[in-house]
């Protein structure tokens with residue numbers, strides 16, 4: 001799609017969306033715009049009428065009064081309509097902002113998988129649709145600009161007609177053409193600039209990321225401790241200016257500006273001179289001259305209308321982007337089979353192959369693995385071996401590129417993904433710390449059920465969080481973020497217990513497959529020990545997959561799988577794997593060795 005089309009698509013998409021989003025308001029706005037155009041048509045006529053009345057001999061008082069009354073009425077109409085139009089446009093703009101934001105959120109969340117979020121094209125579109133970052137032009141601004149532009153353009157058209165009527169028929173053609181041509185040149189500049197802006201989203205995204213890193217809490221500690229402040233400010237400035245330079249390059253050359261001014265000047269001379277001559281010779285009445293001169297001023301509105309045009313084109317680019325994001329994956333991979341009670345027999349990975357979109361080759365390659373329902377499996381392996389990837393595939397967040405995952409003999413793709421996720425209770429390695437209440441943080445495990453304190457207590461007891469809420473200012477309802485009044489921050493270990501409680505809350509409400517990715521990474525020795533003690537209680541009746549580097553945790557599982565080279569290289573119980581003397585046995589030995597003191601010194 002070429003640049004002009006892309007920019008105009010934004011405006012067209014905007015105009016099409018408005019009646020769909022708020023039919024009544026759009027109608028009111030359109031009516032106001034027409035009323036203002038009528039007002040602008042009447043203004044030169046009223047002026048002409050007044051001038052005629054004033055210059056008539058003998059002077060007609062009645063004519064003067066009518067002319068003045070007409071003029072006052074037109075000006076009053078404009079004074080009343082203008083703020084109303086601004087208010088209606090702002091309301092409509094807010095409605096559009098809300099609708100586009102909702103489309104974006106729905107679209108980004110709709111795909112059953114998450115691979116689209118790794119796609120730079122989609123990321124760019126989402127960024128444009130969000131209309132945040134450093135450009136900050138929400139689509140609502142385009143409505144305000146449109147509401148300012150339409151009356152101007154209509155005024156220009158009406159003025160052209162009036163000039164033809166009061167002066168000569170060819171006059172509006174000459175002046176109109178000059179304004180339209182020079183306005184078009186300016187518009188092209190805007191289009192180039194807007195498209196440079198859109199093309200720069202990667203650069204601006206980087207600048208926005210750097211700004212957010214500097215101004216939000218998560219990185220605040222490291223930025224100071226590592227002395228990264230100047231580095232960050234410098235990087236931000238570079239990214240920001242790189243983006244801006246691209247946009248400035250899009251500006252039209254000064255030569256073209258000069259040509260435009262000369263062209264306009266010539267056109268005005270070509271029109272004003274004959275008007276002046278006609279008036280001097282008496283072939284143009286003074287009233288007509290007044291109308292013609294005012295119409296001449298009104299014709300300016302056909303040309304470049306500055307900020308309004310810029311704002312319209314810039315802000316409207318978010319609309320098609322939001323619609324595209326909103327339409328993501330409507331026909332995506334969604335099975336229909338029911339999932340209640342799964343897995344009953346077995347989960348199986350059959351020759352599963354998977355590479356991340358844009359990643360460097362396969363992470364899993366012909367991986368085979370069988371997990372009997374009701375058993376626990378620990379997955380171990382080096383950093384980056386693919387353990388978390390395995391859990392993401394099992395959760396259906398990515399689909400295998402080759403092979404398949406089956407649940408009770410059926411391909412996972414055949415099951416309803418939302419239903420399958422209700423069977424899952426997962427604690428990811430990078431679990432989310434929701435800045436909401438404790439109640440919400442646990443209740444998100446099964447959002448469909450209203451939380452009761454007893455239910456929360458049962459899940460948090462198993463998760464090791466129960467008791468922490470008693471110390472919080474508002475108990476279960478305390479917001480977990482220092483950024484809120486009466487909010488508080490938890491420690492890393494407390495957050496991990498809360499994440500585990502969330503998963504166990506899901507289990508209380510029917511989840512049958514528990515996936516724990518490094519569930520003890522943040523826990524103190526005692527908390528970890530308590531978790532081991534509860535492991536059987538926690539996993540009773542469930543199929544459990546446990547990813548961990550901690551062998552004290554790993555050995556609690558019924559079976560252990562070692563991931564290496566994209567496959568399962570060893571499989572068995574802890575005792576079997578230690579006895580086989582393979583990779584697992586070596587890893588286990590390395591982890592236990594530092595603690596085996598010999599003669600008061602550690603073994604090398």
Ligand SMILES: Nc1ncnc2c1ncn2[C@@H]1O[C@H](COP(=O)(O)OP(=O)(O)OP(=O)(O)O)[C@@H](O)[C@H]1O
Pocket residue numbers: 118356357358359360363381382383384385386387388389390429
């Ligand atoms: N979203 C992603 N896009 C591209 N590559 C990814 C993505 N997530 C992970 N990877 C890559 O996939 C490989 C496996 O990652 P994975 O997180 O599954 O490893 P892991 O075994 O869980 O590691 P660790 O023990 O460090 O947690 C790594 O090389 C990683 O760089």
